[in-house]
Amino acid sequence: MFEARLLNGSLWKKIIESIKDVVEDANWECSGSGISLQGMDSSHVALVSLHLKSDAFDPYRCDRNISLGLSSTNLSKILKCSSNDDSVIIRTSEASDNVSFIFESSNSEKVSQFDLKLMNIDSEHLGIPDMEYDSIVKMPSNEFQRICRDLSLLGESVQIACTKDGVQFTSSGSIGSGKISLRPNITAENLDDTVNIELNEAVLLTFALRYLNFFTKATSLAPRVILSFKTEHPLVVEYQIQDIGYLKFYLAPKIEDDDTKQTTTPD
Amino acid sequence: MLVIRAPFGVGTHVLITVIKYTGIFACEEFKQDLNKALKSENTAKNFTLCVLDVAIEEKQSMYFYSKGKRPFFRITVASPRLVPTVRRILEEGDFKFGDYPQKQYSTYESNIEFVVRFMVDTGLVGCGWVSLKGGEYEVRRDRSSRCQIELDVKYNNLVCFAPEEEWQAIGPLRILSFDIECAARKGIFPEADKDRVIQIANVMQIQGQPDYLFKVVFTLKETASIPGAEILCYEHESEMLKDWSSLIRETDPDILTGYNIINFDIPYLMNRAAALNLISFPYLGRTHEKTTMSNTTFQSKAYGKRENKSTKMAGRVQFDVLQILFRDQKLRSYSLNSVSYLFLGQQKEDVHHSKITELQEGDKLTRRRLAIYCLRDAVLPLRLLDKLMCLINYIEMARVTGVPISYLSTRGQQIKVISQLLRKAREQELLMPARKIHGEEEYAGATVIEPRRAFYKDPVSVLDFSSLYPSIMMAHNLCYTSLLGPGDRSELQPEQYIRTPSGNYFVKADVRKGLLPVILEELLKARRKAKADLKMEQDPFKKKVLDGRQLALKMSANSVYGFTGASIGKLPCIEISGSVTAYGREMIGQVKDYVEEKFSIVNGYAHNADVIYGDTDSVMVLFHVATVKESIDLGKKAAELVTANFPHPIKLEFEKVYFPYLLINKKRYAGLYYTQPDKYDKMDCKGIETVRRDNCTLVANLINTCLKKILIERDPGDAIEYVKRTISDLMCNRVDISQLVITKELTKSDKDYSARQAHVVLAGRMKERDAGSAPSLGDRVPYVIIAGTKKQAAYEKAEDPIYVLENNIPIDVKYYLEQQLSKPLLRIFEPIMGDKAERELFHGDHTLSRTIVSSKAGGLTMFAKRSETCIGCKSVLKGNEAVCSHCIERISELYQREVEQLRNFEEKFSRLWTQCQTCQESLHEEVICTNRDCTIFYMRTKVIKDLEEKSRIIGRFEQQVDW
Structure with a gap:
């Protein structure tokens, strides 16, 4: 038996919307510690790592570790049937090949139940181990979203340079080029608006904007985003979901051999 | 084989350029002035006298019906190269002679190439026989070629035989098939100026004999022997190439064949010899002329654009199997591997060219392996020729249409019709105008009766017009010579001509019989004869010849219509082609109306017949009967009744019954094909993805299996x-x-x-x-x-x-x-x-089940760490064990399942490996084949991956439990 109730049901909606462009079919791992999901996109350039602590749910019951195979598209369809202030209960039993989603309105007057067929997904469980990063940038999440969106008008990839003076985003394409620089700013009135750079070593890396724009769909989940860089290593784009969990995206750097080459799978 | 050389300047050959002219006795003046006009031309520089003769002949133009003959100038010039120049001078309108006014002349037959001209004039056909009478030829003492006998004869003493009766025999042609191997550098396709030729395999066969005359492989460095073949080892590449060149001269093949020899092997050898400075190499022909190479482009509507190398080798036909297949077959892949699998049912080992150098650098046994491989590539083209009867079919086609055999693989459809047209025209003293090409004119094509889409569980009869377009042309006497121009009708009685459904007028056959109908009648008559002979013939080789012949005749008859419709052609005539299709459209409609009216309840039949579909020359009729037999009987009856309504030789025939019949759309259907009541002949599919090449084979296989399950x-x-199962597998x-x-x-x-x-x-x-x-x-x-x-x-x-x-x-x-x-x-x-x-x-x-594959090529792969999941329930594990604590009670069951799968993979792998070893004909050597057309190759590579993965899983079990 597995059951988890989340009071703030709209959170589910936001989470699914932010990951569904990256992972289509994935196994949701449910254990005593909470619910987590790890999945790569099909060209193996990006990885999603989501964890929601068991404390986030009330009640939370998980008799044994189980993994629920679900399609993000279908999940998104079902969750769209919930209202923003509904609470969401996810429930399944061991023998069942369905998982139920129960939406309860805040005044308990309306209860809807949707059953989704479970999929049998055979995949390897892949994750990126923690490591020491050269540079960590903390900034407002909507600012980062804006930068990625604006630069994607110009080119397909963005070059990110972190130095002690700040962080610089550059992109160029057939119509021209663009450059956005941010200086560390710790004096802003609102703590959420600060740009904070922890620098061990300067880095210069290039990433595909297509993926960054997928990631920034998670902006509504958290006011701040944490970007962790390490030379020749994947970038981590991290959103803290209140104090109940996190959503991390990893993105492989583009290997710069030819500026015009746009394939995301390095050969 | 007859090698005809045309010695220039002696006037033994005829070149006729004929112009229309009304005056008489002006020949001498015309000749002198034309010679003068030619003086200033570049092409005429080397000739002292360009125009040899001008004579007046009474002839007729073949375009438009006309009565009586008119005088034409017949101009004979010294060389074929002068013909285009003369044509230009006359057509430009600047030429005047004597006291006659300057005017533009139309020329006739001035655009006919020399070879065709010569063959038409002498009556010689491709691959035909000739005879020379004693006293009319001279034996040449100082021979100018490598032929055993050399004779000089005047062109008009050449006696040419039509390929009939005893002259249908095919001479003992010597065919040499060869293949070369080159030592390529790593990662680079061999280049002739840098990479050595290391082996040349040669196989010779006499046409029609089952055994090979010899198999010989030229190799560089010592090579172990191969039973049944001779190995000649060389230390130096130059020696080998020189010897190969003399092999060609000494064995003197009539036909050179191989796979892609025209664009690869021959040019490579030529370029390699040039790079090595072998002056004696490029003499591969029958004359002492040096063999030369050039680039040619060939473009045609039917075959598309192709760039080819062309090597001139006097007296030898280069018959490249790849080129033949390009023309005659629509295939997914044209590699020798897939072709030999398709036609000979044999997979072939494919050694990648980067591996070849490795084998060459090994010892005499690895070189032997290469030699076996090379030899096989030389034998396969011969087997393909034999299996597909290419040579025989092409010989018969050359005889029927009268063009040299080499034209059939290098030229388009038109030249064949021109050759026939000229031969017929010559008999009737008609001339073919040299028309300027005019712009594209559109005319309506064939018609289709809108299909009634459904899955028919009752038998459907198919009736079709045999040789529809040729028979329309014959029935209505449609031809250039019977076509009436705008004003010509006034001179004729209304019953002397007809109006076609497209609004053109042609005279009837009793006024003047058209050339095209005569050609078609002869072709179809010859085909009927060939088919009758085929039935009587016992000897399998002669049977092949006759079958090739009837096929060639059918194709030729059909190409006549195409010739009149080819807008970029030598003699397009929209009036003819438009009328033909218009008649075709009208007739299909008439058949539908007639059948539906006649086979109805009103006329005493149990059901009203329905024409459910019709296309170009066939109609599908649903008689609503339960058995194939009834459907056949009614079909035959209907065909007979309809035929009686149309003029001879138009004939509607009962062709087949489809039962059941899946009609999907226009030109898309499938059905079981019956010609006799109790047993179906085959499953017939048209326009369905079983054959299309831009789909993957999964589609073809799936559709094919489904159709079998549905229809059979x-x-x-x-x-x-x-x-569903296949989709799940995917x-x-x-x-x-x-x-x-x-x-x-x-x-x-x-x-x-x-x-x-x-x-x-x-x-x-x-x-x-x-x-x-x-x-x-x-x-x-x-x-x-x-x-x-x-x-x-x-x-x-x-x-x-x-x-x-x-x-x-x-x-x-x-x-x-x-x-x-x-x-x-x-x-x-x-x-x-x-x-x-x-x-x-x-x-x-x-x-609902799917497998997500973990790629090794993605950008994140090198950073990602795999956490093992439970074999039983897929939940994530902390360590490297096989199952989670929850599933541990099922561990024995799960282990056995995995071991079982491992065994299956192992067995599969052994089977595949053995199959590949059998294919490479060596059971104790490693398989090195990388044949991309072979499904086994992919399966073999995949199963190795599967095995590795399974063994790893078994390893995890063994770690977790100490059995």
């Missing part, structure tokens, strides 16, 4: 189950990658395509990886579509199948479902299942 087993339910990565390969021909380079195309982009990418193995222009590029990100264009997702296999890259299941399988499957199943087809086939429970 009559179990649509089973077909649906089968589709989602779980259980489908063989070879089934997913799509091939497209690389016809242009990247820049020439306006839109980016998958195979072109991929070819570019493969070139970056390894220039040597990358496909080049004209190759068919195999690829699979791999999973990409959202919104990624399809052309970016094409990938080399081998690369995909090696790096375990996930394929794009969605693409294969939506772009490849969906439409063809729905087309078949919608007539059966109706609207629910899509929902049931593509979204049912069977789509």
Whole structure:
């Protein structure tokens, strides 16, 4: 038996919307510690790592570790049937090949139940181990979203340079080029608006904007985003979901051999 | 074989350029002035006298009906090279002679090439026989060629035989098939100026004899012997090439064959010899003339554009099997491997050219291995020629149409019709105008009766007009010579001519019989005779000849119509081709009306017959009877009744019964084909994805199996189950990658395509990886579509199948479902299942299982760490054990399941490995074949991956439990 109730049901909606462009079919791992999901996109350039602590749910019951195979598209369809202030209960039993989603309105007057067929997904469980990063940038999440969106008008990839003076985003394409620089700013009135750079070593890396724009769909989940860089290593784009969990995206750097080459799978 | 040399300047050959002229006795003046006009021309520089003779002849133009003959000038010039110049001078309008005014002249037959001209004038046909009477020829003492006997004869003393009776025999032609191997540098396709030729395998056969005359392999460095073949080892490449050149001269083959010799082997040898400075090498022909090479382009509507190398080798026909197949067969792949698999049922070991150098650098045994491989590539073209009867069919075609055999593989359709037309015209003293090409004119094509789409469980009779277009032309006397010009009708009585449905007028056969109908009648008569002879003939070789002959005759008859419609042709005539199709359209409609009226309840039949579909020359009739026999009987009766309504020789025939019959759309249908009541002949599919080449084989196989289940087993339910199973396999990565390969021909380079195309982009990418193995222009590029990100264009997702296999890259299941399988499957199943087809086939429970493959090529792969999951329930584990604490009680059961699977893989692997060893004809050597057309190769590579993975899992069990 597995059951988890989340009071703030709209959170589910936001989470699914932010990951569904990256992972289509994935196994949701449910254990005593909470619910987590790890999945790569099909060209193996990006990885999603989501964890929601068991404390986030009330009640939370998980008799044994189980993994629920679900399609993000279908999940998104079902969750769209919930209202923003509904609470969401996810429930399944061991023998069942369905998982139920129960939406309860805040005044308990309306209860809807949707059953989704479970999929049998055979995949390897892949994750990126923690490591020491050269540079960590903390900034407002909507600012980062804006930068990625604006630069994607110009080119397909963005070059990110972190130095002690700040962080610089550059992109160029057939119509021209663009450059956005941010200086560390710790004096802003609102703590959420600060740009904070922890620098061990300067880095210069290039990433595909297509993926960054997928990631920034998670902006509504958290006011701040944490970007962790390490030379020749994947970038981590991290959103803290209140104090109940996190959503991390990893993105492989583009290997710069030819500026015009746009394939995301390095050969 | 007759080698005809045309000695210039002695006037033994005729060149006729004829112009229309009304005056008489002006010949001498004309000749002198034309000679004067030619003086200033470049082409005429080397001739003292250009125009040899001008004479007046009474002839008729073949274009438009006309009465009586008119005088024409017949101009004989010294060399064929002068003909175009003379034509230009006369047609430009600047020429005047004597006291006659300056005017533009029309020329006739001035655009006919010399070889055809000569053959028409002498009555010589390609691959025909000639005889020389004693006293009319001289034996030449100082021979100018390598022929055993050399004779001089005047052209008009040449006695040519029509290929009939005893003259149908085919001489003992010597055919030499050869193949070369080159030592390529790593990653680079061999280049003649740098890379050595290391082996040349040669096999000679006398046409019609089962055994080979000899098999000999020229090799560089010592090579162990091969039973049944002679090995000649050389230390130096130059010596080997010199000896090969003398082999050609000494064995003196009539026909040179091989696979892609025209564009690879021959040019490579020529260029290599030039690079090595071998002056004596390029003398491969029968004359002492030096063999030379040039580039040619050939373009035609039917065959597309091809760039070829052309090597002039006097007296030898180069009969490249690849070129023949390009013309005659529509195939997925033209590699020798896939062709030999298709036609000979034999997979062939394929050694990648980068591996060849390795084998050469080994010892005498590895070189022997290479020699076996090389020899096989020389034998296969001969076997293909034999199996497909190419040579015989081409010889018969050359005889029927009268053109040299080499034209058939290098030229288009038109020249064949021209040759026949000229021969007939000569008999009737008609002349063919040298018309300027005029712009494209459109005329309505054939008609189709709108199909009534359904799955018919009752028998459907198919009636078709035999040789529809030729018989229309014969029945209505449609020809250039019977065509009436705008004003010509006034001179005739209304009963002397007809008006065609397209509004053109032609005189009837009793006024003047057309040339084309005569040609067609002869062709069809000859075909009937050949078919009758075929039935009587016992000897298998002669049977082949006759069958080739009747096929050639049929094709020739059909190409006559095409010739009149070819807008960029020598003599297009829209009036004829337009009338032919107009009659065709009218007749199909008449058949439909007649059959539906006659076979009705009113006339005493049990049901009203329905014509459910009709196309160009056939109609499908549903008589609503239960048995094939009744359907055949009614079909025959209907054909007879309809035929009686049409003029001779138009004939409607009962062809077959389809039972059951799945009619999907215009030109798309499938059915079981019956010609006799109790047993079907075959399953017949038209326009369905079983044959299209731009689909992957999965589609073809799936559709084929479904059709079999629906039509033969009559179990649509089973077909649906089968589709579901296949879709599920696709989602779980259980489908063989070879089934997913799509091939497209690389016809242009990247820049020439306006839109980016998958195979072109991929070819570019493969070139970056390894220039040597990358496909080049004209190759068919195999690829699979791999999973990409959202919104990624399809052309970016094409990938080399081998690369995909090696790096375990996930394929794009969605693409294969939506772009490849969906439409063809729905087309078949919608007539059966109706609207629910899509929902049931593509979204049912069977789509809930899928396997996500972990690629080795993605950018994140090198950083990612795998956490093991429980074999039982897939939950994530902390360590490296096999199952989670929850599933531990089932561990024995799970272990046995995995071991069982491992055993299956092991068995599969051994079977595949043995099969490959059998194919390479050596059971104790490693398999090195990388044949991309062979499904076994892909399966072998895949199963190795599967085995590794399974062994790892078994290892995990062994760690967890100490048994």
